[in-house]
Amino acid sequence: MSATRAAIGASPDPHALPTGDADPELLRQFGYGASPPDPDLGWLPWRRNGDILWIGTVAEPTPALRAEICGSLDLRGDEGPRVQFLRVSAAQIVAAQNHLREALRLEASERFAREHPSFSAKGGLARWQGLLPIALLILAIAGMLGSWRAAVIVLFTIGNVAFLANVGFKFVATLGGPRQQMKQRGQQPAWDERAVPEPAAPPGPRRAVWEANPIYSVLVPVYQEASVVANIMRNFEKLDYPHDRLDVLILLEEDDAETIAAARAAHPPSWIRLVVVPAGQPRTKPRACNYGLLLAKGSYVVIFDAEDRPEALQLKAALAVFRRDDALRRTGRGTRPLACVQAALSYYNSDYNVLTRMFSIEYAHWFDAMLPGLDATGTPIPLGGTxxxxxxxxxIDVGGWDPYNVTEDADLGLRLSASGYRVDVIHSTTWEEATPDLGPWIRQRTRWIKGYLVTGAVNLRHPIRWMRRNGARASLTMFGLILGTPVTFLLYPVTLGFTVASWLLGPVVQIWIPHGLLLLGYFNMVVMNLAIIISSMAATWRRYSWRIALFAVFLPFYWLLHSVAAWRALAQLAHDPSRWEKTPHGITEEYTDSMIDVPGLPHSARD
Structure with a gap:
C-alpha cells in the first residue's frame, strides 16, 4: 500500500488517473467496511492524491450521480476535496470491499495478539501455569490418601485466607467510597463550551458548536437482540449531545440476520451507522468492539450494551472530566494521563424478583462504594463492561480490547494502568436490565469469573516481573480481587460448610480442626460477612431504597450461586476459554419498577 501511495505522490500530473486497487485506508475513512459488499453500489472512493479525491464508478458520472456521491460522502463543495472520476468494473468494486472487510476482520481478531503477545489471552497459559493444576491435583489426592484430615485442614486454611483477603479488600475499598462520591459531586466540572478547535471546523455560526462538541463515537455491540434493537436507537436520541457530532455504531454480527433486519427496519438516522461485523473467531464482544473502533471517527469512544439507558448528560460529563485533566496537565499539576472514565451501572428492574434485588445490591456496592474507594486511593480499577x-x-495506544478475553473490561483496566494511564469514575448512571432468570445469570457469571481467571493467568505469566513493573497497588487489585474473587467462590462452600458444621457440632463432637483456624472461620463467616452486608446495604439504600437494601442479608447464600458459576468457569477454562455465553436482554423490557424513578425512561415511576 505504501509503495502505491509513493507512486501516486511522485506523479507529475495531479490529474493523472491512479492505477492499482482502491486504497483501503480511504475506504475505512469513509466507512466502507461497515456493511457486506454491495455489487449494485456502482461507485466507491478509490484514491486520494493531494486535494484530488478519485471516485471509481461503473457508469458514466452523470450530474445526478455526481450529486448522489457528493451527498453520500458529505463533501461540502468548496470545503471538501476536489472530486475526479475514473471508470472501474463492478467486480473491482466488490473486490475492494471484500479486501477491506477481510483486512479489518483480521485486524480486529488478531492484531492485539500479534502486537501485544504478552498481554494476549490467545497464547494461553505459561508452561508452569498449565502444570500447576495437575501438580495441585496430585498433591490433593496424595494428601487425602496419606492423611485426609491434614488435607482438609490445608483446604480449609486456603479457603479462609482467600476469603479474608478478597472480602477484606472489598470492604476496605468501600470505606473511601462515600467520601469520594461527595468529592466528585463537588469537584466534577460542569459542562462548558470551551474546547480545543478541531481543524475541520466549518465557518459561520456552527463553528462554536462544532468546537465545543468533538465527535463522540458510541460503540454498541448487539447479538440476537431483534426485539430491543429499535429501542437502543431511541435511547440514544435522548442523549444531550449534538446529533451531528455523534457517531453511533451498532455492531451487528454477520450471521444474525434477524437482528440486522430489525435494525434496518428501524430506519436509523444518519448519525447511527449499522456495522455488520464479518463472521470469524473468536465470537466475542471485544472482537466486535475492535472492529467498531477501526471504523470509529470520534476522538472519544464509549461502550454501551444493548439494553443500556445512559443519563442524557453522561457524554458531556465525561468530556468535561477529560478536559479538566488536560487543563491540569498543561499547567503541570496533572499526574498520569487520563485514558478512561467509568460511569455507574444501576438496574431499572431492581425489584422484579429476588435475583434482580441481589444483582442490584451487588452492583450498588461495586459502583457506589468499591470503585470510588479504589479511585480515591489510586488503585487500578477493573472496568465494567459498559x-x-x-x-x-x-x-489505540494499548491495542484496544483483547478479543480472546471474555472479561475484556477488567483486563483493559489493568492494562491501561500498566501502560501508564489513569482510570477515574464519574458521578453519572447508566440504567440497564438485571438478569431475572437463574440460568442466564449462571452463564453470565461463568463468563465473568472465567475472564478473571484468564486475566490473572495472562498478567502473571511472569509474576515477579509483573509485580515489580506494576507496584503494590496493582498487586493488591490482582491478588485481592482479580484472582481472589474466583478462588474465594471456588472454596466458599468448603469454608462455609466446615465453619457451620463445627459451630453446630462443636458442643457435642470433638472438632479436629485447630482452634485458631476455627476462630478464623468464625471471624470470616460472622464479622467479614456482616461487614459486607452492612456496606452493601448502605450503598443500596442510597441508590435504591431500604426495601431493596434489606435483601443484603441474603448475600452469604447468594455467594453460593457464585460458587456454582466459579466451578463451571473452571471447567470451561480447561477446554473452551474464549467461549462467550450470550446474556438475553429485553426479558423485563416493559416492567415498571416501583422502587426507583429513572428520569426519561419508559420504566420510570413518573410515567
Missing part, C-alpha cells in the same frame, strides 16, 4: 468512556488515542 459505560466506559475512552480517550481514543489512549485506547
Amino acid at each position: 459505560s466506559n468512556h475512552f480517550l481514543r488515542s489512549a485506547l
Whole structure:
C-alpha cells in the first residue's frame, strides 16, 4: 500500500488517473467496511492524491450521480476535496470491499495478539501455569490418601485466607467510597463550551458548536437482540449531545440476520451507522468492539450494551472530566494521563424478583462504594463492561480490547494502568436490565469469573516481573480481587460448610480442626460477612431504597450461586476459554419498577 501511495505522490500530473486497487485506508475513512459488499453500489472512493479525491464508478458520472456521491460522502463543495472520476468494473468494486472487510476482520481478531503477545489471552497459559493444576491435583489426592484430615485442614486454611483477603479488600475499598462520591459531586466540572478547535471546523455560526462538541463515537455491540434493537436507537436520541457530532455504531454480527433486519427496519438516522461485523473467531464482544473502533471517527469512544439507558448528560460529563485533566496537565499539576472514565451501572428492574434485588445490591456496592474507594486511593480499577468512556488515542495506544478475553473490561483496566494511564469514575448512571432468570445469570457469571481467571493467568505469566513493573497497588487489585474473587467462590462452600458444621457440632463432637483456624472461620463467616452486608446495604439504600437494601442479608447464600458459576468457569477454562455465553436482554423490557424513578425512561415511576 505504501509503495502505491509513493507512486501516486511522485506523479507529475495531479490529474493523472491512479492505477492499482482502491486504497483501503480511504475506504475505512469513509466507512466502507461497515456493511457486506454491495455489487449494485456502482461507485466507491478509490484514491486520494493531494486535494484530488478519485471516485471509481461503473457508469458514466452523470450530474445526478455526481450529486448522489457528493451527498453520500458529505463533501461540502468548496470545503471538501476536489472530486475526479475514473471508470472501474463492478467486480473491482466488490473486490475492494471484500479486501477491506477481510483486512479489518483480521485486524480486529488478531492484531492485539500479534502486537501485544504478552498481554494476549490467545497464547494461553505459561508452561508452569498449565502444570500447576495437575501438580495441585496430585498433591490433593496424595494428601487425602496419606492423611485426609491434614488435607482438609490445608483446604480449609486456603479457603479462609482467600476469603479474608478478597472480602477484606472489598470492604476496605468501600470505606473511601462515600467520601469520594461527595468529592466528585463537588469537584466534577460542569459542562462548558470551551474546547480545543478541531481543524475541520466549518465557518459561520456552527463553528462554536462544532468546537465545543468533538465527535463522540458510541460503540454498541448487539447479538440476537431483534426485539430491543429499535429501542437502543431511541435511547440514544435522548442523549444531550449534538446529533451531528455523534457517531453511533451498532455492531451487528454477520450471521444474525434477524437482528440486522430489525435494525434496518428501524430506519436509523444518519448519525447511527449499522456495522455488520464479518463472521470469524473468536465470537466475542471485544472482537466486535475492535472492529467498531477501526471504523470509529470520534476522538472519544464509549461502550454501551444493548439494553443500556445512559443519563442524557453522561457524554458531556465525561468530556468535561477529560478536559479538566488536560487543563491540569498543561499547567503541570496533572499526574498520569487520563485514558478512561467509568460511569455507574444501576438496574431499572431492581425489584422484579429476588435475583434482580441481589444483582442490584451487588452492583450498588461495586459502583457506589468499591470503585470510588479504589479511585480515591489510586488503585487500578477493573472496568465494567459498559459505560466506559475512552480517550481514543489512549485506547489505540494499548491495542484496544483483547478479543480472546471474555472479561475484556477488567483486563483493559489493568492494562491501561500498566501502560501508564489513569482510570477515574464519574458521578453519572447508566440504567440497564438485571438478569431475572437463574440460568442466564449462571452463564453470565461463568463468563465473568472465567475472564478473571484468564486475566490473572495472562498478567502473571511472569509474576515477579509483573509485580515489580506494576507496584503494590496493582498487586493488591490482582491478588485481592482479580484472582481472589474466583478462588474465594471456588472454596466458599468448603469454608462455609466446615465453619457451620463445627459451630453446630462443636458442643457435642470433638472438632479436629485447630482452634485458631476455627476462630478464623468464625471471624470470616460472622464479622467479614456482616461487614459486607452492612456496606452493601448502605450503598443500596442510597441508590435504591431500604426495601431493596434489606435483601443484603441474603448475600452469604447468594455467594453460593457464585460458587456454582466459579466451578463451571473452571471447567470451561480447561477446554473452551474464549467461549462467550450470550446474556438475553429485553426479558423485563416493559416492567415498571416501583422502587426507583429513572428520569426519561419508559420504566420510570413518573410515567
